[in-house]
Amino acid sequence: MDYNPDVLTCLANLSNDEVFTPPTVVNQMLDLLPQEIWSDSSITFLDPFTKTGVFLREIAKRLIKGLENEFPDQQDRINHIFKNQIFGIAITELTSLLARRSVYCTKDATSKYSIVEGFKNEQGNIIFNKVEHVWEGNKCKFCGASKEVYERDNELETHAYEFIHTNQPEKIFNMRFDVIIGNPPYQLSDGGGTGSSAIALYNKFVQQAIKLQPRYLSMIIPARWYSGGKGLDEFRNEMLSDKRISHLVDYFDSTECFPGVDISGGICYFLWEKDYLGECNVVNIRHGIKNELKRSLLEKGLDTFIRFNESVSIVQKVNELNEDKITKIISSRKPFGLTSSIKPSANYKKDYVKIFSYPNDGYISREKVLNNTKWIDEYKVYIAKAYGERGNLPYNVIGKPFIGERNTCCSETYLVIGPVANEKRANNIISYINTKFFRFLVLLKKNTQNAAKNVYGIVPMQDWEESWDDEKLYKKYNLNSNEINLIEKTIKSQ
Numbered sequence: 001m002d003y004n005p006d007v008l009t010c011l012a013n014l015s016n017d018e019v020f021t022p023p024t025v026v027n028q029m030l031d032l033l034p035q036e037i038w039s040d041s042s043i044t045f046l047d048p049f050t051k052t053g054v055f056l057r058e059i060a061k062r063l064i065k066g067l068e069n070e071f072p073d074q075q076d077r078i079n080h081i082f083k084n085q086i087f088g089i090a091i092t093e094l095t096s097l098l099a100r101r102s103v104y105c106t107k108d109a110t111s112k113y114s115i116v117e118g119f120k121n122e123q124g125n126i127i128f129n130k131v132e133h134v135w136e137g138n139k140c141k142f143c144g145a146s147k148e149v150y151e152r153d154n155e156l157e158t159h160a161y162e163f164i165h166t167n168q169p170e171k172i173f174n175m176r177f178d179v180i181i182g183n184p185p186y187q188l189s190d191g192g193g194t195g196s197s198a199i200a201l202y203n204k205f206v207q208q209a210i211k212l213q214p215r216y217l218s219m220i221i222p223a224r225w226y227s228g229g230k231g232l233d234e235f236r237n238e239m240l241s242d243k244r245i246s247h248l249v250d251y252f253d254s255t256e257c258f259p260g261v262d263i264s265g266g267i268c269y270f271l272w273e274k275d276y277l278g279e280c281n282v283v284n285i286r287h288g289i290k291n292e293l294k295r296s297l298l299e300k301g302l303d304t305f306i307r308f309n310e311s312v313s314i315v316q317k318v319n320e321l322n323e324d325k326i327t328k329i330i331s332s333r334k335p336f337g338l339t340s341s342i343k344p345s346a347n348y349k350k351d352y353v354k355i356f357s358y359p360n361d362g363y364i365s366r367e368k369v370l371n372n373t374k375w376i377d378e379y380k381v382y383i384a385k386a387y388g389e390r391g392n393l394p395y396n397v398i399g400k401p402f403i404g405e406r407n408t409c410c411s412e413t414y415l416v417i418g419p420v421a422n423e424k425r426a427n428n429i430i431s432y433i434n435t436k437f438f439r440f441l442v443l444l445k446k447n448t449q450n451a452a453k454n455v456y457g458i459v460p461m462q463d464w465e466e467s468w469d470d471e472k473l474y475k476k477y478n479l480n481s482n483e484i485n486l487i488e489k490t491i492k493s494q
Contacts, residue, residue: 246278256286351365386449
């Protein structure tokens with residue numbers, strides 16, 4: 001049998017920020033839409049950040065089949081669909097050519113090779129207009145791009161995406177759309193050179209699309225918004241409280257959705273419906289296994305999204321005891337006011353204290369400690385503020401804690417837990433942190449390598465006069481065998 005592959009399954013991605021969507025995933029997203037729209041010749045579709053044109057192409061396939069009765073002549077049907085129903089805004093000039101080639105079978109919509117008759121301009125309904133950033137001080141007022149990085153030569157890409165660089169997106173085509181769907185650019189470097197220093201962009205595309213009030217909105221975006229963070233707290237709050245999100249499909253491991261593309265925190269796509277108001281059908285996908293549950297995106301009393309459906313009951317049981325959270329004794333970033341750039345001495349001197357830092361521990365003058373100087377002479381526990389993991393479960397989730405003895409401090413490499421009255425209590429805190437129960441609750445909020453104070457927000461406090469293990473905790477919170485098995489298979493033993 002001859003093998004005729006779909007060329008759009010074979011393209012290399014532009015980057016981890018601008019990921020090509022496989023046709024299979026596109027069709028899974030389209031399956032969430034009501035099936036009657038495919039036989040409605042008045043429905044309009046917009047992909048406001050098209051790259052390969054795959055969303056528009058797959059939409060067209062469904063309309064060509066669904067409108068067969070209304071437009072028996074195939075060419076009339078094609079002309080109507082491509083000229084009146086499907087529209088795209090490309091993110092670069094290159095992707096505009098690629099998208100037109102995928103959708104119209106030629107990069108020039110007026111070409112004799114185009115499958116569509118009657119376009120008056122070569123872009124057709126897949127447009128690209130080069131847009132400039134609008135600088136306010138050193139930042140773009142629309143996307144937050146750094147003027148130093150993106151004020152560049154006219155021949156280079158500006159990465160000023162048209163859809164979010166306007167207060168009136170409806171004027172781009174001078175029309176409104178029933179369905180907005182696609183895969184937006186994820187982030188923009190702010191000059192730091194790493195993903196952790198980048199500005200999130202996908203949230204701006206979602207917010208702009210909602211302003212247009214389509215009947216349906218579906219986008220595939222990084223799942224790290226679940227935890228908020230840099231520029232995402234407002235977006236997270238909006239999404240979790242929006243009862244119009246009817247479906248959320250979550251991939252803990254992004255490579256299950258985008259083969260070969262590892263995106264920290266995983267990936268998700270959602271369906272937002274203007275006329276829907278209710279609970280969300282949440283689908284978790286791990287190792288090819290689906291778990292579905294219709295529930296609120298925001299559990300009562302929490303400010304975060306509980307990612308795994310099976311874990312909702314665990315969190316509910318933990319919260320039933322109304323205990324304080326361990327965040328009460330966890331420091332914020334830079335507990336002693338010291339950055340990781342500090343250069344400690346390798347030798348101890350009088351009035352020096354030991355400092356734990358990366359890449360080297362050492363000693364510094366006590367006078368250099370800026371904050372929480374009283375903690376120096378008390379017992380505490382140190383734990384890394386960042387811990388990265390990739391690949392399949394089970395996970396460690398966080399780094400290994402260690403005792404901070406008296407006459408010690410740390411740089412921003414670590415957080416402080418405590419201080420506590422004696423070494424016994426510090427060891428009991430460590431015994432708790434090393435349990436799978438503890439680290440599982442952290443995982444529910446930790447969607448990136450960052451392990452700042454907020455990721456411990458679900459974890460309850462314990463009595464530090466006692467040592468802790470999983471058996472004792474499972475009994476205390478009355479976990480059943482299914483809940484215990486979930487924790488055991490998700491978290492590695494320390």
